[in-house]
Amino acid sequence: MKTGVKRAFVLELFNKQGGRCCYCDRLMVILPRGKDQNRPDAATLEHLMTNRHRGWTRRDNMAAACRECNGMRGSGMDWLMFKTYRRGELWELIGGGKDF
Ligand SMILES: [Zn+2]
Secondary structure: OOHHHHHHHHHHHHHHOOOEOOOOOOEOEOOOOOOOOOOOOEEEEEEOOOOOOOOOOOHHHEEEEEHHHHHHHOOOOOHHHHHHHHOOOHHHHHHOOOOO
């Protein structure tokens, strides 16, 4: 994906998500090109499914995530599991006692 197209798409997702990270719900910032891109709250384009199968680049497999989440997740964790983990719900979940 070309950089310009990617940026426009991040912005679109950013707006759709109300400026919040798809994992941790923090407010993200869209930074001008080349500026301070390593901020943990910078918006990045995230692939929900990390396997490069057909449809990997489809729009519904994309979400805007903050750099911190994007970096933390790597490619080993299922996105839903990671989301649960980032919101601090994972321990509740595996701690049991909760109906869902
Ligand atoms: Zn995040």
